[in-house]
Amino acid sequence: MNANVKNVNSIKMTDLQIEExxxxxxxxxxxxxxxxxxITPVKYLILSVIVVEIFQVLTIFVRPWVVGFILDSGFTFAGDTVQLHHSVLALALIILLxxxxxxxxxxGFSKYLTGITAVKVINHLRQKIFLHVQSLSIGYFDKTKAGRIISRADRDVDTLEPLLIQGPPELLSAILRCTLASVLLWHIYPPFFWTLFAIIPVLLTVTVIFKRISQKRWAKVAEERSRFTAHLVETVNGVKIIQQLNFLQKNQQRYRQLLxxxxxxxxxxxxxxxxxxxxTGILSTLGTAGLIxxxxxxxxxxxxxxxxxAESIFYVFLFLAPLQELTDLFERYANGTACxxxxxxxxxxxxxIQDKDQAVYLDKIRGDIRFQNVDFAYTSKPVLQNFNLDIAAGQVVAIVGPTGHGKSTVVQLLTRFYDTQQGSVLIDRYDIKDIAQASLRQQISIxxxxxxxxxxxxxDNLRLIRPDASDQELIQAIEELGADEILQQLPQGYLTEVGTLGVNLSHGxxxxxxxxxxxxANPKILILDEATSAIDIYTEQKIQFALRRLCKNRTCIIIAHRLSTIKEADKIAVIHNGAVIEEGSHQTLMQQQGNYYQLYNSYQENQLSEV
Structure with missing residues (x-):
């Protein structure tokens, strides 16, 4: 047993490995x-920032020249006296000012341009991530923690800004200051240049080492941040269960450990x-001492x-100052690239799940559905095996069976949230893999x-389906389904705020x-997956009325544990171990006294025992 546990633990993948x-x-x-x-869409803005940065660097090099100009041209030495040339001093001060x-x-102009550039780049990236996340298949969300996705779209994007926007101009500034200072030192006195050049190989070597260490460090930090963010999101989503199970202390300990x-x-x-x-401070000190x-x-x-x-001493500081900035620049680079x-x-x-190049767009369908020799598994264990089921257009079909035997998987395959591994699912003789997903889901409501x-x-929630519908049109739909009696009783009627995920409303x-x-949505195919469970009798009656109205002239698939709600179905399919083992009306299956007969009697006994 211990060997088996060890083997399971050894093959368990981390969250990051799953994402890879x-x-x-x-x-x-x-x-x-x-x-x-x-940064390509904002290349001209970045180019403008770089040009501004170049002029900023040039203004910095004016000051050392002014100091040299004053010392060499602002004074005249005559014996023991020194004469100050006020015109030279005034000119130098004007230039300096x-x-x-x-x-x-x-x-200020650089900060303005940088801000505009950052807003454009970061907003574009956020929208790109948001659009991409919406396009991912359901399987991705089943395997990836929501908190890790949020961490990518939020904190990781923020961390990219200093790398993408501020990094290039600052790095260019550092390179320009080093290069220009080197050229001017060579021009003034070549030994100055060679003195500083001696520290360059050492600096490059330690910079490469620092870069590698820093990248590993920030990669680890980014991963640990994703872990505690994921735990925080899970806690927010599951806070009711955590409190109900009195799991507060252990959950807090887990979060504390992640932090x-x-x-x-x-x-x-x-x-x-x-x-x-x-x-780098030591290198700067050695370089300055060597120059002196x-x-x-x-x-x-x-x-x-x-x-x-004196001018050269200033140039030395302008050459060495970027060395002190390298720490921040490389930290920013390592953190940004890790994110x-x-x-x-x-x-x-x-x-x-992706559309084919020549995917079919269906404006109208009859609603015939066929599952043909379908095999499917989420992992290595099969859920559906040689599953076959025909549903005629306009037919109401109920699918029943024990929990975990594949009922809800039928819905996942029909809506193409997952694809079959073997066999095919057809609508009006079209394989759903040949139908564009947007077109397919316009025909189906769940x-x-x-x-x-x-x-x-x-x-507002109803208007998601009909954005241009008037309030009266929406209210008319509510009344046609007989939902007005219950929904009008809400505190503000139809203008009641439903809250996050509908928390302000009852399940019914x-x-x-x-x-x-x-x-x-007026779909041709309607799927009801446990739609009447966990509600009171009065609300269930209202829902049953709405269902009858809703199923009229539509192909309807009902998946339910409450077998009393499906007796009126045109056909009932019994699933066991991922295959249809019985089909027929309620009366026919009860007369056969097979699996459905046992399920229904067991359900009736449970209902009586609860009473």
Whole structure:
């Protein structure tokens, strides 16, 4: 037994491995080709930011030149006296003032351009992720935690902004300052350049090491963040069950452990990368000291002036300052690429269910349905095996059987939320794999046991199906289904806010709204999956009336445990172990005294015992 448990644990995949499998890509891969298209639409804005940044750098280099100009041209030495040239000083101060004004103006303009660019890029990326998430097949959501998807679309996208928008101009600024300072040092006194050039190989080597360590660190941090975000979302969605089961303390301990792992990842990564900033500081100090020594020899030998010496010291700081900024730039790069890898793991996940190139669009259908030799399994265990069922247009067919034997899977296949592994599902002799998904789902409406309502009023939820319908048209549909008596009793009638997922309404009230919504969609095929369970007798009577009205002139499939609700069905199909073992009307199957007969009698006994 222990060996079996060990074997199961050894093959269990982590959340990240599941996402990699669904994406058919590894998370650790280059991101440059993936990120480049994101900034292509705003390339002119980014180019403008770069141009502004170039001018900002030039204004910075005005100041060292002004210092050298004052020292070399602003004073005249005559014996022991020093004469100050006020015109030179005034000109230098004017140039310095103008450079500061220009720098502040350019800085503000750069921030403005950067802000516009960030809004465009990030909003476009959010919309792209949202659109992609909506297009993914249901199987993806069955296998992936909602919190991890939210983390990709929210926090990970935010983390990309400094990399995509602020990173390139700042990196360009650092490169320009280093390059221009190097050229000017060479122009003034070549030994200055060679003194600083000696530290470049060391800097490049440690930068590569730091980059690798930093990327691993932020990848770990991003993964741990996804884990506690996923747990938080699950807690919010399941808070009622958590409280009911008195699971608060254990759930809190689990969340505390996830936060501990997240904090540990940050701290451990910080320890591993904390050496880089002090190391660049040491390199800066050595470079400055080397320049002072070399400059002293050059000045004493008369090869440079005092102004050039002072000017060169400023250039050295302008050369070395970017080294201190590399820590932040590489941290930002590592964090951004780690999040980008996760975002594109989601974006590269293709929907499992896709339309064919020549998919058929059906304007009208009769509603004939055929399941032909269908095999299907969610995992390795088969759910449906050699499943066959014919449903004529306009027929009301009930599907019954024990829990877990494939009843709801029939619905999943008919709506093409999943595809069959063997066999085919046909509507009006069209294989549903040949029909465009949008066209297919326009012909089918589903009312589930736990239907979803969206935030808004009762009428708002109905208007999702008929956006241009007037209030009177929606109310007329409610009255035609006989749902008005119950829904009018709501606090604000049809203008009552239903709350998140319909939490302000009873189960029966939600079901009635969903039935009206299906009625407004006017489908040719209607699926009712446990639509009358867990409601009171009075509401059930109203729902039964609505169902009879709704099923008229439509092909209707009813899946129910409450067998009393399906006696009027044209045909009842009994499923056992993923196959149809009996078919016929209620009377016919009761006379045969087979599986349905046993199921129905068992149901009746349970009803009597509950009374």
């Amino acid at each position: 499998k669904l994406s058919k890509n590894l998370i650790h891969r280059g991101m440059f080709k993936k990120l480049l298209p994101l 103008l450079s500061w004004i220009l720098r502040f103006g350019l800085s 501990h792992d997240f904090n540990h990842a940050i701290i451990d990564g910080s320890i591993r990368t904390s050496w880089f900033a002090p190391f 020594v070399v400059g002293s020899y050059g000045y004493s030998a008369g090869e440079i002036t005092i102004g050039q010496f 980008a890898q996760r975002i594109f793991l989601l974006l590269d996940t293709a929907p499992e 009312v589930l046991q736990d239907n979803v309502l969206f935030t808004g009023t009762v009428l 009230q939600r079901q009635l709204i969903c039935l009206v919504r299906a009625y407004l």
